[in-house]
Amino acid sequence: MLRRTSLAVAAIAVVGLVTGLAQATLVSQSTFNGSFESPALDSDTGQSINGGTSNDTIIPKWNVVCATYAYAGMNNPGDSLYAGAAYPNDIPGGYAEGQQSSYLHWGGGTWSSSISYLETTYDVCTIASGTDYTLTLAVGTPLNIGGNTANTKVTQASISILAGGTAVATITLNPADLPGQGAWTDVSVSLMRDVIAANGYAGQGLKIKLWAKVNAASRRRIDFDNLRLDVVPEPAALSVLGIGALGVLLRKRRRQ
Numbered sequence: 634m635l636r637r638t639s640l641a642v643a644a645i646a647v648v649g650l651v652t653g654l655a656q657a658t659l660v661s662q663s664t665f666n667g668s669f670e671s672p673a674l675d676s677d678t679g680q681s682i683n684g685g686t687s688n689d690t691i692i693p694k695w696n697v698v699c700a701t702y703a704y705a706g707m708n709n710p711g712d713s714l715y716a717g718a719a720y721p722n723d724i725p726g727g728y729a730e731g732q733q734s735s736y737l738h739w740g741g742g743t744w745s746s747s748i749s750y751l752e753t754t755y756d757v758c759t760i761a762s763g764t765d766y767t768l769t770l771a772v773g774t775p776l777n778i779g780g781n782t783a784n785t786k787v788t789q790a791s792i793s794i795l796a797g798g799t800a801v802a803t804i805t806l807n808p809a810d811l812p813g814q815g816a817w818t819d820v821s822v823s824l825m826r827d828v829i830a831a832n833g834y835a836g837q838g839l840k841i842k843l844w845a846k847v848n849a850a851s852r853r854r855i856d857f858d859n860l861r862l863d864v865v866p867e868p869a870a871l872s873v874l875g876i877g878a879l880g881v882l883l884r885k886r887r888r889q
Contacts (some may be wrong), residue, residue, distance in 0.1 A: 644652035657863035658768070663842065665757045667770075667860030669707050670731045676720065679708020679733070689754050692735060700736075700749045707735040712854070714775035715815055726817035737790075737845040738854035751857070752795075756838030760796055760829060763867030768794055768841060769821040772806065773856035776815040787811060787855045788846035794824045794854035797837040802829070808851050811855070826867065837853040 650672075660733040661782045662668045671693050674680065683699055683704030689696040692707055699705045709720040709732050719862045720732055737749040760766070770792065789807055802824040812818040829835055845855050 636732075643777040654743050657865045660758060660862040660864060662860065664694075665681055665753050665755070665860070665862075666692065666863070668731050669733045669735045669858060674707070674709055674733060676709065679706055681706030681708075681783045692751065694754050695735075696752050696754050698750050699747075703737070703749050705749045705751070707733055709733055711879075712776065713777055715773065715817075716776070718742070724773075724858065726771070726773070726818075728817040728859060729773060729856075730771070734771075734773065734856045734858035735843075736854055736856045737843075746806075748844055750842055750844040752842040753833075753840045756840060757862060758839050758864070760824075760834050760837050760839050761866075762829060762835040763826050764829070765825050765863075765865040766794060766839065766864070767821060767823040767863045768792065768860065769819055769861040770843075771817045771858045772811060772820050773858065774811050774814050775854055775856060778802070787853050790843075790845040790855050792820060792822050793842040793844065794822060795840040795842055796824070796832075796834040798840065800842065801834060802831070817856075817858070847881050 663671075669692065680691055681704045682691055682699050685699060685703075686703035687696060687698040691697055697705050710718040710724055710769045715725055723732060724730070724734060735751055739749070772790075774787075787806070787808060789805065790806045790811075791803050793804075796801040802822050804820060806820065806823040810820075811828075824834070824839075839862075841860065843857050
């Protein structure tokens with residue numbers, strides 16, 4: 634009876650191990666400054682670039698490309714943008730994280746059809762075969778950024794996973810997809826193992842790109858924060874490991 638109990642306990646342990654391994658692994662946000670907390674800023678003013686320029690140091694591990702008559706960067710949002718957000722409080726809403734976020738914003742002048750975007754400077758990781766990648770991030774619409782109605786702050790935005798510098802998985806956000814003023818919502822995009830296999834993406838570097846159109850007429854702005862990259866390995870391979878481990882236990886029992 635003791636042997637059977639020991640085998641049952643061991644089997645449960647193996648199943649638990651396989652289940653644990655099959656769960657998503659979260660890539661550390663520090664790898665790509667996904668929380669936008671670096672460098673720490675002392676005030677609500679933050680730091681930005683504007684006027685059709687680019688900068689790959691203003692937000693560490695990101696290249697910031699700014700459209701003409703627009704500006705982009707990161708700051709500590711104040712209460713005028715998100716109620717209760719004034720430094721040193723956390724950004725409210727249940728989705729954003731920490732005291733700082735990044736943004737793309739119209740700056741002034743005439744309407745521009747060009748775009749602003751943030752793109753990771755370095756590869757976040759190397760794409761592996763038999764693996765799913767899901768990028769989730771908080772998207773915010775600040776208070777008092779022009780207009781009188783919610784969900785009208787951005788002409789269009791997109792979040793992309795890049796392989797070798799080319800967008801291979803993208804979600805496009807229209808105004809109706811965005812939260813109301815002063816709110817945040819989580820948005821996700823995935824690069825699945827079958828797409829990786831079909832297109833030979835394995836071995837290429839994975840980057841992240843956050844993109845938005847600007848329109849001077851409506852003083853539009855979009856905020857990004859709390860980027861999370863989940864990596865899920867091939868379940869079939871893990872199942873083989875689990876079955877093999879159980880087989881070893883069964884053989885051991887027969888010998889006793």
